[in-house]
Amino acid sequence: xxxxxxxxxxxxxxxxxxxxxxxxxxxxxxxxxxxxxxxxxxxxxxxxxxxxxxxxxxxxxxxxxxxxxxxxxxxxxxxxxxxxxxxxxxxxxxxxxxxxxxxxxxxxxxxxxxxxxxxxxxxxxxxxxxxxxxxxxxxxxxxxxxxxxxxxxxxxxxxxxxxxxxxxxxxxxxxxxxxxxxxxxxxxxxxxxxxx
Amino acid sequence: xxxxxxxxxxxxxxxxxxxxxxxxxxxxxxxxxxxxxxxxxxxxxxxxxxxxxxxxxxxxxxxxxxxxxxxxxxxxxxxxxxxxxxxxxxxxxxxxxxxxxxxxxxxxxxxxxxxxxxxxxxxxxxxxxxxxxxxxxxxxxxxxxxxxxxxxxxxxxxxxxxxxxxxxxxxxxxxxxxxxxxxxxxxxxxxxxxxxxxxxxxxxxxxxxxxxxxxxxxxxxxxxxxxxxxxxxxxxxxxxxxxxx
Numbered sequence: 001x002x003x004x005x006x007x008x009x010x011x012x013x014x015x016x017x018x019x020x021x022x023x024x025x026x027x028x029x030x031x032x033x034x035x036x037x038x039x040x041x042x043x044x045x046x047x048x049x050x051x052x053x054x055x056x057x058x059x060x061x062x063x064x065x066x067x068x069x070x071x072x073x074x075x076x077x078x079x080x081x082x083x084x085x086x087x088x089x090x091x092x093x094x095x096x097x098x099x100x101x102x103x104x105x106x107x108x109x110x111x112x113x114x115x116x117x118x119x120x121x122x123x124x125x126x127x128x129x130x131x132x133x134x135x136x137x138x139x140x141x142x143x144x145x146x147x148x149x150x151x152x153x154x155x156x157x158x159x160x161x162x163x164x165x166x167x168x169x170x171x172x173x174x175x176x177x178x179x180x181x182x183x184x185x186x187x188x189x190x191x192x193x194x195x196x
Numbered sequence: 197x198x199x200x201x202x203x204x205x206x207x208x209x210x211x212x213x214x215x216x217x218x219x220x221x222x223x224x225x226x227x228x229x230x231x232x233x234x235x236x237x238x239x240x241x242x243x244x245x246x247x248x249x250x251x252x253x254x255x256x257x258x259x260x261x262x263x264x265x266x267x268x269x270x271x272x273x274x275x276x277x278x279x280x281x282x283x284x285x286x287x288x289x290x291x292x293x294x295x296x297x298x299x300x301x302x303x304x305x306x307x308x309x310x311x312x313x314x315x316x317x318x319x320x321x322x323x324x325x326x327x328x329x330x331x332x333x334x335x336x337x338x339x340x341x342x343x344x345x346x347x348x349x350x351x352x353x354x355x356x357x358x359x360x361x362x363x364x365x366x367x368x369x370x371x372x373x374x375x376x377x378x379x380x381x382x383x384x385x386x387x388x389x390x391x392x393x394x395x396x397x398x399x400x401x402x403x404x405x406x407x408x409x410x411x412x413x414x415x416x417x418x419x420x421x422x423x424x425x426x427x428x429x430x431x432x433x434x435x436x437x438x439x440x441x
Contacts, residue, residue: 063210065207066199075211082222082225171332175330
């Protein structure tokens, strides 16, 4: 049982990493990773939604008839996303200023609905929570890594700390093409490491 | 418990119940966060106001004035004025204005500034309240126009009435952000619109000395006062006295 729980968490972080292996949730991955902090904040907000929605959907799975499962899942997910949005706006306004537009978009993030449909609707509450945690951490790690690389190469800083002069930064990494370049190389690297 | 069948009744009940619980949960969180959200927003605004006005002890603020300005772009913009006083003396105004109503639209959606002016209309400082410009390019406006080491791009201490607040590419006196002329044009236009909103206020109008216009002399002896309100006064006057109007 312990092994199963650990496997469920590790699965989301490594083998089925939502960004590098499942290639889900590309919109926030590409758009919010302009800095390490932005990537991490987005990842953690998504993790919270994933855990809560997985738990609630797993609890309600027998009360939701199959034909209306998608609208029911979306209502549950949207509720948690709105809660996260209000909480971030109230208690971490700095993060809200940076991510404002992208927080409501967590509702349509494929990872959240994907895990609700593929895992939470078929498994126990405990395992669903662990799956949400694993997937969320995997997503957060991926976004933080992409954000850190883009910030470092583009502006010469990491988590806002200046490591070298911004003048030598390659601006392209902060812009949209940089997101695709970093994502592509990281995906190739992770796949290579996983196949070893 | 067995899974509910997809009958009409079950589907209706299930969705209604989920929607009701969701609504109640959201109402709870909203009530809990409404206060802190309002506080955070007010705190941010207060800090921005203090940052853009001269550092003076004992500064007090009048109730914010919201003015609606019909802009050249034929849209109505909302500009908020925070007038600061020391005792009875008015020492400056912090103006909250956005690109709404601009003729030069920004590159990445609307942005909002807080610009501070002293009694004579010199820019004291500015803070970018909201922006979605490209990092490393347009987003540099946060530090570009207040760089005191580069006079060409610095707008602090300058007055839109005496300095041409358009980018040098358009014949103005301010250097645009490298590779972000669109953002720079939009930024400078917001500053000028903010200035104009202050200039329309009675307090500043008292300060500005208006030169009397030269009296119009009718070249053929007609009474200039008669010309008033008849469109082009000069054309009217050029007609010979006694001609039919």
